[in-house]
Amino acid sequence: MTGRIGWYVHHHGRGHLTRMRAIAPHLDAHVVCFSSLPAPDDLPANVSWVGLARDDQPAPALPGDDPTAGGLLHWAPLRHAGHRSRLAVIAAAVATGDVDAFVVDVSAEVTLFLRLLGVPVIVVTQPGDRIDEPHRLAFAAARRVIAPWPVELYAPRHLTSLGDRVAFVGGISRFAGRARPARPRGGEVVLLGGGGGADVSADDIAAAESASGRPWRVLGAGSGSWTADPWEALSTASVVVSWCGQNAVADLAAAGAPAVVIPQERPFAEQHATASALGRSGLAVALTGWPEPARWPDLLGQASARGGEAWAAWRTEGAAQRAAAVISAELRTGEAR
Structure with a gap:
């Protein structure tokens, strides 16, 4: 293997970790992950894990201690041992010379910190209204920005204005290229809830199932029935009802699933931006919130x-490889110097 890549994995939800695991096998380099998440048991062979302290537990409590530094940053709490520790661990790894480039998914603060340390940074961004000062600084500091969706369907001005520093690689799915089950889609509706929290209750879901006249299977969404591999469910459901996280949408595309997508509240209206793109393109039935029960029969009929094959427009085939190529180019640039 040639080189070592640092990789910051944000701890919110499961999506940032899942994305790293999809891309890392396509890198001819050792990947050292830094995260507050517990180390997974089944990392790719070329990946190791460094645990970081949390910087939000315990929550900063002193009045007047603005963790945003007046809007310059998103989160940098004062007098917080966890915050100091996590940055010190990253700096120590860089100081040994063991990291040739760093992928940040996602953190404006870690991006800026690494750039100040003189490390080339590749930022993985998310959809939404990321035009605030911390994001502007992070995009300016990054050598490359990876946007995991197709520019043909969603091209925010704050990214296209960066020119060829941005790579719109398509939706990154761990299931890209995986064979679908031979049997046809059945009558079951699958609700695919993410790991980052939801605004929908168990009563809401039960009412939807009753009104729809179809059996529902709930994965995630606080149901306690999370599954690490929902491929068969996505590939055989009559319709998948899903939140609009980037990994969920990419998985829907890989499975070619008829879908109703419902954005959940996330910073910078991330999921609403994705839902709008899917609705405009006709790839899925896109809502703005959980509907009244009586609407479900019609919504499921539309989604069916x-x-x-229309999902090919989300460009999941080869997306992880394209992201890996962007990262690998930074390693080669460093070697050339």
């Missing part, structure tokens, strides 16, 4: 007419 979508999906299939």
Whole structure:
């Protein structure tokens, strides 16, 4: 293997970790992950893990201690041992010379910190209204920005204005290229809830199932029935009802699933931006919030007419490899010097 890549994995939800695990096998380099998440048991062979202290537990409590530094940053709490520790661990790794480039998914503060340390940074961004000062600084500091969706369907001005420093690689799915089950789609509705929290209750879901006249299977969404591999469910459901996280949408695309997508509240209206793109393109039935029960029969009927090969427009095939190529180019640039 050539080189060592640092990789900051944000701890919110499961999506940032899942994305790293999809890309890392395509890198001819050792990847050292830094995260507050517990180390997973089944990392790719070329990946190791460094645990970081949390910088939000315990929460900063002193009045007047503005963790945003007047809007310059998103989160840098004063007098917080966890915050100091996590940055010190990253700095120590860089000081040994063991890291040739760093992927940050996602943190404006870690991006800026690494750039101040003189490390080339590749930022993985998310959809949404990321035009505030911390994001502007992070995008300016990054050598490259990876946007995991197709520019043809969603091209925010704050990214396209960066020119060829941004790579719109398509939706990154761990299931890209995986064979679908031979049997046809059945009558079951699958609700695919992410790991980052939801605004929908168990009563809401039960009412939807009753009104729809179809059996529902709930994965995640606080149901306690999370599954690490929902491929078969996505590939055989009559319709998948899903939140709009980037990994969930990419997985829907890989499975060619007829889908109803419902954005959950996230910073910078991330999921609402994705839902709007899917609705405009006709790839899925896109809502703005959980509907009244009586609407479900019609919504599921509309969704049943979508999906299939139309999802190719989300460009999941080869997306992880394209992201890996962007990262690897920074390693080669460093070697050339």
